[in-house]
Amino acid sequence: MNCSIEIDKTKYFLGYHYGVGEVLSLNIAPQPGMFFVNGETNSVWVWNTLNREWIDTNRVDSGMKGMLTNEVGNSPDDFIPSPQRGVKESYFYVAECDDVDVNPNATPKTITFTHFKNGSSAVSVTFKKTSIVILYWNGDYWETSIIPMNVNWSLLRTEINEIADEVGLYLYKDITIKGNTSPNIFSLEPYIGKEVSVKVSGNFTSFGYRDDALANGYRTLGESEKRGKWVNFYVPETATTFFVFNNSDLGVTTVDVEFRVNLANEVLEIDTLKREINEIADKVGLYLYKDITIKGNTSPNIFSLEPYIGKEVSVKVSGNFTSFGYRDEALANGYRTLGESEKRGKWVNFYVPETATTFFVFNNSDLGVTTVDVEFRVNLATEVLEIDTLKRDLKEIDSKVGYIDLKGESISTVKRFFSLIPYIGKTVMVKVKGYFQNFGYYTDAEFKTYKSLADNKTYDGGYYSFVVPENATDFYVYTDNKGTIVDVEFRANLSADLFLNEVSTKGCVFMSLGDSITTESYYIPKLRDILQPSKYYNLAVAGAWWADREGTVYDGNPQFNGADNNVNNVIGNQVQKIINNPTLYADAPDIIIISAGTNDSENMRVANNATIQEIRSAIDANYKTEAGVIPLTEPTFDENDTYRSYRKTIGGAMRYCVNKLQELFPRAKIYILTPIQGCYASRDYASSIATKQEYISESAKHLGVPVIHVGEECGISADFEYEGAMWNGPTGYHERSGRDLIDGLHPNTNGSKKMADYIALNIVSSFKTNGKIYSVVGSSLSVTGIVDGNTLKL
Structure with a gap:
């Protein structure tokens, strides 16, 4: 479609074009202030004089928030922007006006943007002809710019409507x-x-x-x-x-x-593309030339290389062709070949010399007529190479991203290596080589208490990953042999953004049971994004308890605030739902997580300040008496159901649920999650959570299933939540908002990410891979290795 605009080839608005290639084909020398509407990206592109390149206004730090019109609710009189301090944004408005220099009866127009205010004054602009008005919020106040344009307005309005129909x-x-x-x-x-x-x-x-x-x-x-x-x-x-x-x-x-x-792929935000390392260039100059027709024995010019002289660029050609390259009159044959058919669909990096003119694709005569797609990247060519080329620069990248490499360190008994305080709340990795007894971190400023992470009996020399908790101070290595020499490598900063190119869990069947925190509103979707299951079941119900209550029956239909007044809303009834629907859950899960305990109260049969011995004794009471092992009966809720009273404790309910799930899915790996910290004082939550975490952890150990210490180690701390020691009042839309929780109980976006990252780290590192090699990738780093136990071997 060609927009009916009289193009002045010396300045300003160049019209509607599908792609940068069309604009380059106009052979116009770009000038400051030039811009055009790009139908390929559905956005306005402007000429960047400093870097001499066309840039997409939707992909800069002050991206276009929208276009004002004359419709009610979206006009200069009644549209209300929502600028935020320190965040740049802009809007544009096409202001109609007869050209004062052409029409003697015309007069300049002034438009006031009522709700675009600097202090108490609304922004106003005056113009002499139809113009594009840019309203730019620089983070502190509104600025304006006016770009005059020559428009056949009636035709333009019709064509804008046609464009909108195409975009949908x-x-x-x-x-x-x-x-x-x-x-x-x-x-x-x-x-x-x-x-x-x-x-x-x-x-x-x-x-x-x-x-x-x-x-x-x-x-x-x-x-x-x-x-x-x-x-x-x-x-x-x-x-x-x-x-x-x-x-x-x-x-x-x-x-x-x-x-x-219709154009969904073109309107994505950059943040949805961050996981693809080759999409880095989308931020700075990605040009697509699709469906280029090439006849046999011809080599048409696709685009000019003159704007990119002296730069490193990348090109990828897909389709059927013989070769591609660029014209260069300084060469004897007039061109340089960059690649032939074996480079089909692969990125080729090259430097554009001063003598280069145009990029071409060539077909031999025996190919006939074919079509090709050409992708061209500018400015970040070296960063968009394939991952294997980045691995060569791994050591250089390490120095930029929080890497500590200590060689030949001597230890007499215990040595503090470095502070972990800068990395609190982050997932980090450490590797220790040499003879030692154990390593870990101190948990107090006087270095009297500590947390051991691994010892020389269980540690196998790979990277050990862990989340740095709020109380961590210094990383230490301890030895019982004087004169020990060790090497310590430490990686930080990237870990919070780690994801797996090919995780050990990819393609698994994933099942989750739990309370409201494990429903679809919080961390679960983020966790599945990392684990990449082929199928999943989520049976979690808001308000669920571990333990049965008085009057509980298993009907296979657990509900929140249902007719049963929540007495059937327990984990055992979620298990019953599986039993009652064998067809629905026919694909056996490979991984099962159970996360509950937040809502349980007074059903551990120990005090909130119970010792570890008291907790273990209470748990043991669900398994045996002096008379022998307590039989685990089916939940018939009659006189034959002798285990009924035990299921009214967290430990008894865990015994039943884990055993039943192991019976139903013998090959599944079951993980028990401890409840997160919180400060919802009205539920007396904070006073019992530590005991619950320890009770649930000890119960899981008794059952022989792995525990993921989400509550203790994922990075969510009660001190920073509602009524916590460091709580400073609302930080979001809820009056009880904290750093990581919405209401002192349920995770917000930050908390959900911390939970998902930590749970995934534990599942992926322990889920069997049979030696399968996979890559861990961060924002600037890629590492390839083999998962073994809780470590990544490089």
Whole structure:
């Protein structure tokens, strides 16, 4: 489509073009202030004079937030922006005005943007002809710029509407959502089988789509941390409607929903692409030339290389061709070949010399007519090479990202190596070589108490990963042999962003049971993103207890605040749901996690300040008496069910649930998670949580299943939450918001990420890989190794 705009080839607006290639083909010498509408990215591109390149305004630090129109609610009179201190953003508005220099009867116009205020004064602009007004929030106040343009307005308006139809943009504004409801916004049935994008703005808990094929009837696409960001997804055949959900504590809120079809892949935000290392260049110059037709025995020019002279660039050619390269009159044959057919679909890096002119693709005559796609990257070419080339620079990268390498350190008894305080809350890795007894970290400023991480009997020399807790001070190595020499390597800073290119759990079947914290609203979606299961079941129910209560029966239908007044809302009833629905859970899980205990009270049969011996004695009472082993009966809740009273304790319930799951799924690996710390004083939560964590941990040890110490080690600390020692009042939308919890109990985005990272670290490191090699990748680092036990061997 060609936009009906009179192009002045010396300045300003160049019109509508599909891709940078079309603009380059105009052979216009770019000037300061030039810009055009790019149909390929659905955004405005401007000429960057400093770097001499075209840049996408949606991909800079002050990205375009939107376009003002003359429609009610979106006009200069009534549109209300939401600028934040220190965060840059901008809007643009096409202001119509007869050209004062052409029409003698025309007069300059002034427009006031009522709600764009600097102090108490609204921003106003005056212009003499139709212009694009840029409203730029620099983080402190509004700035404006005016770019005049020559427009055939009636034709332009028609063509803008046609463009909008091609993109497929639908707006649902001011949708009212009551607390604890999830209304359907629109039907997804017309878009089944398509890639689409959605952006939700306003106050909400989560959003997603209904899907009857899933166990819980829906799939969550994003939570509050995705507010105002584009999320891309594929609409499966079983999807029905799109919904937005509010927790009950949000009350009544309003949201706006933007939905795009057809160009979903082009409207993604950069943060959704960070996991692909080759997409780094999207931030700084990625150009696509698709479906280029090449006849046999020809080598057409695809684009000019003159803007990139003196730069390192990368190119990838896909399709059927003989060779590709660039014209260079300084060479005897007039060109340089960069690659032939064996380079098909691979990135090739090259330096653009002063004598280079254009990039070409060549076909031999026997190929006939073919089509190729060309991708071209600028500015970060060296960073977008394949991972294997980055490995060569591993040592150099280490020095930038928190790497400590201590060689030949002598130890007489115990030695403090470095402070862990800068890394509190982060996942780090350490490797110790040489003779030692154990290593770990001190937990007090006077170095009297400590936490041992590994000893010489269990440690196998690989990287040992752990989360640095709030009370950690210094890392130490201890030896019982005077005169020991050790090497210590320590990696930090990258660990919080670690993910696995090919995790040991990829393709597994994953099952989760638990209370509200393990429902879809918190850490579980993030955990699955890391584990990459092929299928999952989530049976968690808000309000669930470990222990049975008075009147509990297992009907296989645990509900939150149901007709049973929550007495059946226990983990044992979640297990019963599996038993009652064998077809639904026919694909046996490989991994099962159970996370509960937050809601349990007074059912450990020990005091909150019980000693470890008292806790172990209470747990043992669920297994044996002086008369012998206590039989584990089926939960019939009659006189034959002699274990019924024991299931009213956390330890007894754990014994039943773990044994039953092992019976149902003998090959599954079951993990018990300890409850997170919190400061919800009205539930007397903080005073009992430490005892519960220890009780649950000891019960799991008795059962011989692994414990993931989420509550003790994931990085969430009660001190920084509601009514905690370091709590400074609300930090979010909830009056009880803390650093990592929404209400002193449930994790926010930060807390959910800490939980998911820590749980995944423990599962992946212990889940058997049979020596399978996989890569761990951070924002600037890649490491390849083999998982063995709790270590990554390089």
